Amino acid sequence: MATTSIPPLLFPSAALRRKNNDSSRLRCRIRVKAMATERLEIKIEKNPTETRLAEVGVRSWPKWGCPPSKFPWEYTSKETCYLLEGKVKVFPDGHGDEFVEIGPGDLVEFPKGMKCTWDVTVAVDKHYKFE
Template identity: 65%
Template sequence: MSNVIEKFGVKIVRNPPEEKLTELGVRKWTKWNCPPSKFGWTYGNKETCYILEGKVKISLYGKEEESVEIAAGDLVVFPKGLTCTWDVLVAVDKHYNCG
């Protein structure tokens, strides 16, 4: 059963059902991967991603205490305009779609 977490506009669906992933066409989205690292990012568009592997701590830019972790099996929606810091704890592999 999936559960939903929403924090500072980031919506996380933990372990969404395969039917939902198929409905969204997740497996056809662009793939992106990243080794452990830390960097700032601003979303120019809404982005939906599905984490295949890895673990990331996302925090509001300049506010490390405002954070949420995403990991393998999470379907995540980042709102347009969000400025955050990605702290990639375990190398990430994801599918993503902007718009």
Template identity: 70%
Template sequence: MAQDRQASSPAVVEKLGIKVEKEPSDARLRELGVKTWPKWGCAPSKFPWTYDARETCYLLEGRVKVYPEGSSDEFVEIGAGDLVVFPKGMSCTWDVAATVDKHYKFD
């Protein structure tokens, strides 16, 4: 059985308006109730997306480059083990390199 990771303050990085917390602790995931959130997945693909509400998601597997609209060639790369927050109103393109399976919640 995996041990809980250190409960020290997680490193949250914000880039292009997207907040990414790398490998949050099991305690943090339990506190958020991540396992009770709905799941969504998709095969490798590329598609536009606009967030009508703030989304928090936890990637169980996969790898994605997210290109926010208006950021030219800049992107945020997310993958398995990342807890990610996308702001309400963001328009972006998802470039899914490896099949995604994630829990998600809209606020």
């Protein structure tokens, strides 16, 4: 029977195994940086770390909440908010039926001057800051 050698990059080396020589389990830690995306002029950072939230001071911002509802809104200054609970579809004016959906764990930035409609489908609880 012929044997096939497995390239080193595809087979974990002993150096990757746990220090207690338990070769049946591998441990690796991957750090994933939360990435901000922008869509329809709204910037969203999904699930930022507690370190990131502390950097921007989220926990010291005031809170706001509302039940499921639909209403127009205009941002007279830039708003950054962090959703603790809820689900919202934001329909920016001038973009037809296109919307951005935000939910728990989203750090969101709305630009000054944006006009939109908020469609709150699940009651919202958020921290917010206007600049």
